[in-house]
Amino acid sequence: MSGNSFGTLFRITTWGESHGKGVGVVVDGCPAGLSLEEKDVQIELDRRRPGQSAISTSRQEEDRVEILSGLFEGKTTGTPISMLVRNKDARSGAYDAFRTCPRPGHADFTYHARYGIRDHRGGGRSSGRETVGRVAGGAVAKKLLSQEGIEVLGYVTELGGIKAQIPDVQHLSIIKELAESNTLRCPDPMAAEDMLKALDQTIKGGESLGGVAEIVAMSVPPGLGDPVFDKLDADLAKALMGIGAVKAVEIGAGLECAQMSGCQMNDPIVWDKGGVSFESNNSGGILGGISTGSPVICRIAVKPTPSIASVQRTIDLSTGEPAEIEIKGRHDPSIPPRIVPVAEAMVALVLADHLLRGKVVRV
């Protein structure tokens, strides 16, 4: 059934397949009066765009966005914002082999199981290309958040087992500058260098690598989140786990909390400049599913790209026989750097939604 919308008040509906006519999104619920132009969206799409470097797929897509509705004289009108990006450089031939032989680690078999029919070209709807709509919608959310002083930033903290040293998130502008200065979006220049070397080896070996990305939101006001089910962390988990290749989501201390004691985990509450503050941030800015006012901190584990050059065992659904495949298309050897703008978009969408939800809570 219908599963292509996300959000309640600030709501996106995405559409499009990898090798169809295009991809896009309808943003519904964006408040009226927000300044917005195609450039705001294009900047984010450019960050997501393939063909940016040696380590990403060589598919060339200009990804030029066209805003079709919802704007008047440079401002949103409260009506749906429809955005369209045409597909250009789609080479479907490379995918013929996978029409009946599902690729391991991909959604080929499961789409077959669910729908009985699928557009196998480039992965169809399950392609990473689907995230164009998310990023375009997220760009509008980011613009809305920026009005409230909220900033969302993502970066790679680990790749192929190499862990980066990340400065404290209070120094976000430095992190941002460092992260955006290399193709890996890793704010630790030395780790980034090591990661690049590892990737180089990986490409030569026809292999791929996994990694971890962290997404931070600064200046989130306390009081966002709707217990007991639409908690802020629950919605973030859904938003992030729903990105292809993500296999784990952490908030704040995350998995490490399992080995902490209550004394270590609890963040002491203090007064700071007349406001409520927390001396540490193991909670990741969320308690009881509601924002605390501290930075919101999420991390995602990203599996290695399933498209690898080596021979893999699979089956042929048309013959009922075992089969072997080699994947020769154009693929990223490691996805975390390209997932970063997508994850930022998803976090921004969740926050924009809860920002609006926060306006209807009290008499």
Add this chain to the structure above:
Amino acid sequence: MSGNSFGTLFRITTWGESHGKGVGVVVDGCPAGLSLEEKDVQIELDRRRPGQSAISTSRQEEDRVEILSGLFEGKTTGTPISMLVRNKDARSGAYDAFRTCPRPGHADFTYHARYGIRDHRGGGRSSGRETVGRVAGGAVAKKLLSQEGIEVLGYVTELGGIKAQIPDVQHLSIIKELAESNTLRCPDPMAAEDMLKALDQTIKGGESLGGVAEIVAMSVPPGLGDPVFDKLDADLAKALMGIGAVKAVEIGAGLECAQMSGCQMNDPIVWDKGGVSFESNNSGGILGGISTGSPVICRIAVKPTPSIASVQRTIDLSTGEPAEIEIKGRHDPSIPPRIVPVAEAMVALVLADHLLRGKVVRV
């Protein structure tokens, strides 16, 4: 705004506070014709109930469920199933101190920030007692799933840093027997013994411990999940991260995927007894957000109970002064064993919802 419903087709709405008149749930969307009696629900509530052992809160609640609607002659009728559990043993006096002084690690401050008003007694709506409704709703979901041969089981795999050895999930009946035979719900008897010792020390020190639980669903048919946003793993992540004290959710290989290569991660696809099968299950039974037919495997990291006996620093919201608190109520020193039935309920609810959603996908 309204955040107390979960699910789309199989939908629960929970209500109730720790020290109010009771807690409960309305299940809407359960198909007609399902055999159901109060006993089915009571069994699950008994597993969740406090006062079961030395390691859980000494609050005594009989937690007797009353089904108020939706049944006729022992079967569901397709109309809403309302269930009520009255609160009995609520000692509010113990909470007076926290009326104006938010407890670290709890939702006290954030509820205050969101609503401006809160029922501070026993944590009010943010209390673990809220999960009674989830477990009651989950019991109905489990009954529905059992009709399709689907079984959901949770157990503790780590506590206070002590990791259990878990048999392969194919031996689920053994795991179940082992897990339910000790108060820690840990299927590794020796680890369980060590955990109990650690807990004993922890209680004496006025401290608390975190841990990890795994939830497995067997015999989930391939084809459940609604990309691109209502993916099965995305909905599981939301369901599990929305349980209080959970700070991380993993699917399949989870966080470890970050250090794997594509060759290691991808599960080879093979024919097995005429059906499609996977030689390994790093995907945790989900690819592209849709079930593969392999066991669905989730893990959650549970933070140490924030209610600890030691002195903690906080603030007094009424005076604007710093404050110190000691939490003397009746609390579990470690939550993972009691979270297990709640996590099972949430996984069952997600699966029941997607099972119904799966019925409307093809012409």
Add this chain to the structure above:
Amino acid sequence: MSGNSFGTLFRITTWGESHGKGVGVVVDGCPAGLSLEEKDVQIELDRRRPGQSAISTSRQEEDRVEILSGLFEGKTTGTPISMLVRNKDARSGAYDAFRTCPRPGHADFTYHARYGIRDHRGGGRSSGRETVGRVAGGAVAKKLLSQEGIEVLGYVTELGGIKAQIPDVQHLSIIKELAESNTLRCPDPMAAEDMLKALDQTIKGGESLGGVAEIVAMSVPPGLGDPVFDKLDADLAKALMGIGAVKAVEIGAGLECAQMSGCQMNDPIVWDKGGVSFESNNSGGILGGISTGSPVICRIAVKPTPSIASVQRTIDLSTGEPAEIEIKGRHDPSIPPRIVPVAEAMVALVLADHLLRGKVVRV
């Protein structure tokens, strides 16, 4: 699937059958800080209650409401408000005959067609008793609206073909006094007398009568409604058509607009005391699906009670034979007076929802 919730931000979920243990509602999304006590709800339930007069069913139900959650020290806390009314005077025996023979004009056959199973006693879920939950939820909505100065009032304008003369809605307090002073809730005392006589004849003849009710909302601010699908009039139409026995919904000029010209229909726009005003109100206070600031005016046509004493032809689903039935239970000979509080509740729920939705529309 789940169809027992209404509203988006201010949301109710009702449950319960006529002859089950009780009926009730969970209100989710009511803002925190609203003064509310059981008395506020009881007043509305008393207006809906059966057994009030000779012209309504003689079933005796005290309909005492118990608020189970969501309140703290007399105020709403932003958490779900669960309300319960136990069933008392249920005489199921009278319904045995209809277990296999669906009553004409009732939902017996259609529930059978949909669910395959149904609680036939008293109509089960399709009974008018189900509206207890709506009225209880509507009472909370009314309390919220009253804070903004919005008042909702319904009354009978036609019964058995006898049409009442209704004063201009600007004189709502007079209308209210007149309407609530007779059992028919008709603000035209002379028409009410005629209606009572007609009803008397109808009861003697074992028959029933239809009628029309009007529901007015005063002081609704301009700007409520969410085009293009969640328009204010669209949501009102759904709310009102969803009440059992309603077969038509009109807004403003309603059906008569079909015979008007543009000049007659259009309401001229004028300045009035510094604000925007309309010289007439054929629009019924709604243009383009958004409130204009004029009174919101709805009318519903209510069919004659299907439960009549005369012999009716039907079928026996168990034998496949034709059958005849006589309905001897306790029934209202005409429903419009008792539908009035239900219709008010539904209008109040729609307005409360859109009042909250209105808070998130602009930057």
Add this chain to the structure above:
Amino acid sequence: MSGNSFGTLFRITTWGESHGKGVGVVVDGCPAGLSLEEKDVQIELDRRRPGQSAISTSRQEEDRVEILSGLFEGKTTGTPISMLVRNKDARSGAYDAFRTCPRPGHADFTYHARYGIRDHRGGGRSSGRETVGRVAGGAVAKKLLSQEGIEVLGYVTELGGIKAQIPDVQHLSIIKELAESNTLRCPDPMAAEDMLKALDQTIKGGESLGGVAEIVAMSVPPGLGDPVFDKLDADLAKALMGIGAVKAVEIGAGLECAQMSGCQMNDPIVWDKGGVSFESNNSGGILGGISTGSPVICRIAVKPTPSIASVQRTIDLSTGEPAEIEIKGRHDPSIPPRIVPVAEAMVALVLADHLLRGKVVRV
């Protein structure tokens, strides 16, 4: 907030303004495997298209639809179907006068009240042009319904006070032929002639006329509808009242039921060819909010076009002064004939949604 989606399982999201770049729709939840091509949609858009005759607006729009996603080799894939129609013949200059002076009977003032900003050109989002997306989405719904043998047809039954004689709906193919053979979509040729004459006079007088349209759905299976809120008639009422200019919705006997007795209103239940049947159809094919298997019959009252040539009184929002306007754009003098395909689309969307909802009701 987001109000531009309709439906739960079969769900459309529309977007676009009258004088923006285009209009469109995303259909989410259409089952996989349905044969669909642009021609299926184009046929319905052509029925809705302006510029077809003397009695409709002379705006010329080719309204060529492009399906951008969701199809593969002529079949739906279960993924979102995005459809785009570019605007061509938009003459915005004609609307400059209304930028600050709201037109009576239009949504100009209410959009201003809601959003503070609006695209005044051609009515922006509140234009009838918005219905292109509805009709395109409805075309997909119709295709799905046709697979189950369900047919939806609308026609004009009254215009300017002239009432048509309509054959029994069992003769739907005759009604269809008659209705589609004249520009008024009235299946009574003589009445149609009178209506045309009345319209001719109306145009000369710079005036407009209201009317009534009936929409019928044949072969709807019994058992569709989700009480107690998502009843079939409730959803139809919402769908139809949400069309611009509709001021009343009737089901079956509609408003006339107010003057009927129970004996007259109740449809006797009989066996017919081994199935359950009803001797009459005052219920309009719906009892208790669930379809009976009889034809579903709805009627809508459509107000006269608010755009009339005569001088009307309004206000100037920029100066705070009274104002007068004359509307010289290209407008239909009477909308019912053009509303027919839109109303058909909305009825088809409701039925498609409930058809899918019906698949998840029983174990």
